[in-house]
Amino acid sequence: MSGPLLLVLGMLVVTLAGGIWVGVALMSIGVVALEAFRDMRVDRFLASDIWSSSTAVELITLPLFILMGELLFHTRLSENLFRGLSPWTRRLPGRLVHVNVMGCTLFAAVSGSSAATTATVGRITLQELLARGYDKRLAVGSLAGAGTLGFLIPPSIPMIVYGVVADVSILELFIAGLVPGLLLAALFMGWIAFRAWRDPTLVPPMEPAIPRAEALKALGNLVPIVFLITFVMGSLYFGFASITEAAAIGVLGALLVALAQRTLSWMGLWQALLGTVRTCSMIGLILVGALFLSKAMARLGLPADVANQIEAWGLHPYMLIFVLLLFYLALGCVLDGLSAIVMTLPVTLPLAVAAGFDPIWYGVFLIITIEMAQITPPVGFNLFVIQGLTKDGIFRIAAWAWPFCVIMMVFTVLITLFPEIVTFLPHSTRG
Amino acid sequence: MLAALLRVIDTLCAIGAGVAALSAAALALILIGEVAVTSFFNWSQPWAIEYAIYLQCFVLFCGAGWTLRQGGHIRVAVLMQALPASAARLLDMVGTVFAIGMIGFASWALWQQLIRTYGFGSTSFYPMGTPIWIPQGMLTLGVTLLLLAFIARLLRLAIGQPADATAGVTGGGVE
Numbered sequence: 001m002s003g004p005l006l007l008v009l010g011m012l013v014v015t016l017a018g019g020i021w022v023g024v025a026l027m028s029i030g031v032v033a034l035e036a037f038r039d040m041r042v043d044r045f046l047a048s049d050i051w052s053s054s055t056a057v058e059l060i061t062l063p064l065f066i067l068m069g070e071l072l073f074h075t076r077l078s079e080n081l082f083r084g085l086s087p088w089t090r091r092l093p094g095r096l097v098h099v100n101v102m103g104c105t106l107f108a109a110v111s112g113s114s115a116a117t118t119a120t121v122g123r124i125t126l127q128e129l130l131a132r133g134y135d136k137r138l139a140v141g142s143l144a145g146a147g148t149l150g151f152l153i154p155p156s157i158p159m160i161v162y163g164v165v166a167d168v169s170i171l172e173l174f175i176a177g178l179v180p181g182l183l184l185a186a187l188f189m190g191w192i193a194f195r196a197w198r199d200p201t202l203v204p205p206m207e208p209a210i211p212r213a214e215a216l217k218a219l220g221n222l223v224p225i226v227f228l229i230t231f232v233m234g235s236l237y238f239g240f241a242s243i244t245e246a247a248a249i250g251v252l253g254a255l256l257v258a259l260a261q262r263t264l265s266w267m268g269l270w271q272a273l274l275g276t277v278r279t280c281s282m283i284g285l286i287l288v289g290a291l292f293l294s295k296a297m298a299r300l301g302l303p304a305d306v307a308n309q310i311e312a313w314g315l316h317p318y319m320l321i322f323v324l325l326l327f328y329l330a331l332g333c334v335l336d337g338l339s340a341i342v343m344t345l346p347v348t349l350p351l352a353v354a355a356g357f358d359p360i361w362y363g364v365f366l367i368i369t370i371e372m373a374q375i376t377p378p379v380g381f382n383l384f385v386i387q388g389l390t391k392d393g394i395f396r397i398a399a400w401a402w403p404f405c406v407i408m409m410v411f412t413v414l415i416t417l418f419p420e421i422v423t424f425l426p427h428s429t430r431g
Numbered sequence: 432m433l434a435a436l437l438r439v440i441d442t443l444c445a446i447g448a449g450v451a452a453l454s455a456a457a458l459a460l461i462l463i464g465e466v467a468v469t470s471f472f473n474w475s476q477p478w479a480i481e482y483a484i485y486l487q488c489f490v491l492f493c494g495a496g497w498t499l500r501q502g503g504h505i506r507v508a509v510l511m512q513a514l515p516a517s518a519a520r521l522l523d524m525v526g527t528v529f530a531i532g533m534i535g536f537a538s539w540a541l542w543q544q545l546i547r548t549y550g551f552g553s554t555s556f557y558p559m560g561t562p563i564w565i566p567q568g569m570l571t572l573g574v575t576l577l578l579l580a581f582i583a584r585l586l587r588l589a590i591g592q593p594a595d596a597t598a599g600v601t602g603g604g605v606e
Contacts, residue, residue: 284491
């Protein structure tokens with residue numbers, strides 16, 4: 001192993017394990033490596049890089065989609081979702097548990113965050129499911145699993161970050177996430193149905209039927225979210241708006257829903273803005289650190305070194321993806337997904353591309369691995385969110401969510417064998 | 432004396448967060464307005480994207496110090512949680528000193544860049560030709576606030592006060 005590589009890996013382990021803030025750690029490794037191995041003005045390089053990264057035009061959708069999510073937290077969408085969807089799950093084995101998955105799928109189509117999806121959908125569904133006597137393991141586990149769809153179904157905050165770091169089209173990533181997201185939701189529902197069919201005690205006795213007319217009327221509750229999805233994602237898919245425009249329309253749409261439902265006060269609006277600042281600051285520091293480190297590593301020729309080394313092992317492309325999957329699963333246990341992606345991408349993306357994988361496909365693959373990272377202990381943001389709702393320990397919640405994690409692993413095998421699941425839609429829109 | 436210093440830093444960081452929040456609102460308004468005028472009147476504003484990008488930069492960095500105080504920046508806490516309280520505090524202090532060194536270097540580099548940009552009178556390559564030192568100055572102030580927040584954090588750890596205003600990860604956290 002070369003000197004620079006040893007230094008970078010060693011510093012990564014020491015600074016991260018020592019609890020240094022991720023963005024600060026990444027930046028410092030870049031600075032030290034350049035100072036040690038390159039004769040250059042590192043201060044000038046760092047300053048100009050911070051400036052150009054933080055004014056990158058590709059990032060403009062980030063604060064907008066985050067603000068949209070914050071505003072939606074101040075609406076009654078979660079109640080709406082539960083009321084609108086629950087009458088329609090009677091015939092499915094597992095009944096109301098499916099509302100978790102369906103609600104998360106719909107909410108994911110207006111939210112770029114999996115923690116926000118879990119929190120928004122879960123604060124109503126969990127309460128209702130547990131009060132009606134549904135099995136806690138299935139109710140909590142399915143929420144944890146389905147909540148992660150917030151990353152895969154567009155809009156998606158990590159996809160924006162991936163697009164910026166990997167320099168690929170964010171719009172194509174968004175389009176690529178749609179079919180895998182819906183398929184994964186279908187697999188989750190299949191598992192819930194299977195569990196409820198094998199063990200009927202997981203579900204309470206049937207409640208009296210709801211008249212068709214009332215069930216249809218309940219669908220009216222879904223109007224706000226359907227309005228938002230058509231308004232935002234519709235304008236994107238059908239090419240009426242660029243991604244920046246769609247994000248701005250999304251903020252407007254969320255504001256309109258909140259105003260129509262009379263749930264947003266001036267104080268709430270200010271809280272939403274501050275929440276946006278908090279999340280943007282957090283992502284901004286990590287992103288600036290990661291972009292600087294990746295440029296520093298490129299100047300030291302590290303990604304090529306590592307790629308050559310691993311290529312020399314002569315791994316089959318499937319084997320490579322399998323190794324990467326294990327690597328990200330292990331990383332996801334101790335790191336949040338976003339940090340894991342940005343700090344490893346400069347090395348793993350060239351590897352995947354050299355092995356013949358499409359960068360868009362690799363982005364979706366990584367998004368699924370960080371979805372798993374959201375529900376693997378001891379560090380998993382969805383686990384923390386659910387802990388806030390149910391007060392259970394995170395290892396217990398993670399154990400309940402484990403089957404859904406396994407489904408996602410199986411799903412990565414599926415998209416590796418049939419990459420068209422991911423690439424078909426974005427390639428067809430390329431024309 | 433120390434309490435007054437901490438209060439000044441907290442206030443400055445909160446003002447920074449306020450600037451960032453207003454920037455987020457302005458950013459959204461500008462882009463919503465831009466969508467409206469381009470789609471209905473086909474009348475694009477040449478300044479919209481340029482100013483939006485500067486506002487984005489303020490949203491990302493002006494609130495960085497306040498976010499640190501809120502415990503909002505990500506770090507790996509596994510080891511720290513496993514250690515006894517006194518050792519964890521010591522490790523936290525070492526980490527904070529490290530961060531002061533790194534962010535101190537970054538702030539210094541940004542101030543140097545700001546002085547150069549001002550001296551050259553550099554302007555943006557967008558139609559408005561904005562003098563670059565104005566948005567760069569805000570970015571530099573934002574990172575300097577982060578430095579101050581790390582210094583305040585070190586002082587708090589040294590005198591045994593809680594370093595984060597809110598405990599750990601709270602529900603509804605958005606990533």
